[in-house]
Amino acid sequence: MGTSSMKQNRNGPIAQAKQKAKAKQPRFAALIATIFSGMVVALIVLAGQTDVPQITRAPGTIVPLGDYTQIEVMEGGIVDRVHVQDGDRVQAGDVLVELRHPDLTKEQQKLQEQIAIADRKLSRAQTVLSALESGVAITADRLEALRSLDQHRAAATLEIYAESQRVKSMSISQHQETLDILEASHKFTLERVARKAEELERARQLHKQGLTTLRDLGRDADQLDALRTAASDGEVRLAETRSALTLARAELAEQTLTLREEMLDEIEELSDQRSELAVSLRIVDRKLEGLQIVAPSMGVVQSVAFPNEGEVIAPGETIFELLPTRLDLMVEARIPNGEIGHVGVEQPVNLTVDTYDVRRFGKVQGRVTALSPVPLIDEQTGATYFRASIRLDGRSVGAGSFERPLQAGMTGGAEMTTGEKLLLAYMLKPVHQTMTNAFNER
Numbered sequence: 001m002g003t004s005s006m007k008q009n010r011n012g013p014i015a016q017a018k019q020k021a022k023a024k025q026p027r028f029a030a031l032i033a034t035i036f037s038g039m040v041v042a043l044i045v046l047a048g049q050t051d052v053p054q055i056t057r058a059p060g061t062i063v064p065l066g067d068y069t070q071i072e073v074m075e076g077g078i079v080d081r082v083h084v085q086d087g088d089r090v091q092a093g094d095v096l097v098e099l100r101h102p103d104l105t106k107e108q109q110k111l112q113e114q115i116a117i118a119d120r121k122l123s124r125a126q127t128v129l130s131a132l133e134s135g136v137a138i139t140a141d142r143l144e145a146l147r148s149l150d151q152h153r154a155a156a157t158l159e160i161y162a163e164s165q166r167v168k169s170m171s172i173s174q175h176q177e178t179l180d181i182l183e184a185s186h187k188f189t190l191e192r193v194a195r196k197a198e199e200l201e202r203a204r205q206l207h208k209q210g211l212t213t214l215r216d217l218g219r220d221a222d223q224l225d226a227l228r229t230a231a232s233d234g235e236v237r238l239a240e241t242r243s244a245l246t247l248a249r250a251e252l253a254e255q256t257l258t259l260r261e262e263m264l265d266e267i268e269e270l271s272d273q274r275s276e277l278a279v280s281l282r283i284v285d286r287k288l289e290g291l292q293i294v295a296p297s298m299g300v301v302q303s304v305a306f307p308n309e310g311e312v313i314a315p316g317e318t319i320f321e322l323l324p325t326r327l328d329l330m331v332e333a334r335i336p337n338g339e340i341g342h343v344g345v346e347q348p349v350n351l352t353v354d355t356y357d358v359r360r361f362g363k364v365q366g367r368v369t370a371l372s373p374v375p376l377i378d379e380q381t382g383a384t385y386f387r388a389s390i391r392l393d394g395r396s397v398g399a400g401s402f403e404r405p406l407q408a409g410m411t412g413g414a415e416m417t418t419g420e421k422l423l424l425a426y427m428l429k430p431v432h433q434t435m436t437n438a439f440n441e442r
Contacts, residue, residue: 056342056418058388060333060351062410069296069322075287076315077101079307084320086303090295096320097307099291104284111281118274120153122267127154128161129263132256138162161259168252175245182241186234193231196224299323329406331366331390333414337375340386342418345371349390353397353412361398364406366390368416390414 077099084096127146131138131154138158146155200220206212295301299322307319331351335343347368352358370389377384396405 054342054418056335056339056416058333058335058339058414058416060331060388060390060412060414062329062353062392062406062408062412063332064323064329064408069299070318071096071293071296071320071322072316072318073099073293073313074290074315075099075101075104076313076317077104077291079309079311079313082307082309084301086301086306088301090299090301090322092295092297094295095292096295096301097293099293099313101288101291104287104291108281108284108288111277111284115274115277115281118270118277122270122274124151124154124157125263125266125270127151128157129260129267131158132260132263138165157259161255164255165252168248168255172245172248172252175241175248179238179241179245182234182238186231186238189227189231189234193224193227196220196227200224293319295322297322323408329392329395329408330369331392331412331414333388333390334378334385335371335388337384337386339418340371340375343368343371343386343388343416345369347416347418350415351390351392351412352415353406353410355410356397356404361402361404363415364392364394364397366392366414388414 078101079097080100081098082096083094083098084090090096131142136142138161143155143159143162146152146158200217203212203217203220207214207217302321302323303319305317305319307313313319331349333349345368349366349368350363351366352363353361367390368388369391372387375384375386392406394406396403398404
């Protein structure tokens with residue numbers, strides 16, 4: 001009885017249900033394992049057939065493309081007046097900033113005074129030279145006319161010259177009078193000598209005839225010798241007077257020549273001096289003109305170091321940049337050193353702008369137009385990079401109600417598709433690196 005009941009319990013519905021449940025568990029686990037294995041295999045196959053684009057990302061800044069000029073202060077100075085504000089539109093030749101330079105101003109005034117002095121001296125010398133070359137007598141009326149023209153120095157020089165000429169002319173006149181007197185006296189003496197010689201000859205004839213004594217003949221001979229001595233002395237004095245007259249006339253002419261030569265030398269020296277001063281003044285004037293900073297062309301003012309009145313600007317300092325009125329925009333991007341080999345000219349670029357949400361405004365398309373041939377160094381991080389110039393296809397981002405203009409100075413990221421790679425390669429890359437680096441450790 002007990003044995004039969006135990007058999008019934010083993011073959012009963014409950015026991016059979018338990019046995020079926022135990023049999024189902026391994027089969028369900030096998031099914032799950034099979035499904036998972038199939039999914040893994042399918043994913044591996046899909047990863048082996050799926051290409052994933054390789055994206056090179058580079059930070060960049062939007063900059064204006066075109067002829068934008070940096071306006072520098074060449075000489076430096078103190079800001080006197082500022083005529084523009086940041087963003088003002090200016091025309092070529094418009095004054096932007098006026099500077100002042102005390103040292104240059106003093107030097108300009110000094111040179112102007114020196115030129116004025118040289119001009120006055122030059123005018124005096126030219127006036128005196130003209131008076132000498134004209135040959136017209138220098139009278140009191142003429143001197144007064146020069147003084148009325150503010151030529152006091154020239155009038156004084158000519159007055160001294162005229163007085164000296166008058167004194168020398170008087171000396172010449174006196175010498176001439178003396179010469180005339182001496183010539184008349186010498187002529188008279190010669191006549192007396194001739195008469196006395198005739199008388200002596202007659203006395204000799206009379207002495208031969210015994211009509212006169214020897215004593216009378218000797219006395220007449222002595223008188224003739226005395227007259228001849230006086231005539232000889234007269235010739236000496238006459239020669240001396242003639243020499244003095246010639247010397248006085250030479251001094252009169254020499255005084256004119258000397259003054260004329262002095263005026264010519266002074267004119268030449270003053271002309272050279274004035275030319276040198278004029279060159280120096282032109283240099284200073286150009287420097288002072290450079291203190292008036294003007295716009296070289298039409299454009300929009302963008303301040304680099306906006307000047308304030310009274311501020312000292314160092315020589316060579318850039319104070320403004322003049323942007324063209326119609327800006328074409330480009331992007332200057334920094335390509336990492338490890339990615340430069342995959343980037344080329346005419347590479348398509350998608351630009352995301354940091355200011356605008358890419359999910360709402362999208363991206364801006366463009367192309368790489370130039371790559372720097374040598375690497376550059378970031379001054380802050382010390383990392384090397386290559387600069388890429390990217391031309392944008394448009395000047396706005398987004399479309400419709402989400403369209404917004406692009407502006408110079410905006411930052412963003414440039415994305416360039418530089419190739420494709422299987423998804424499986426990405427998945428196996430850690431394994432490959434581990435195997436490559438294995439057994440290389442100390």
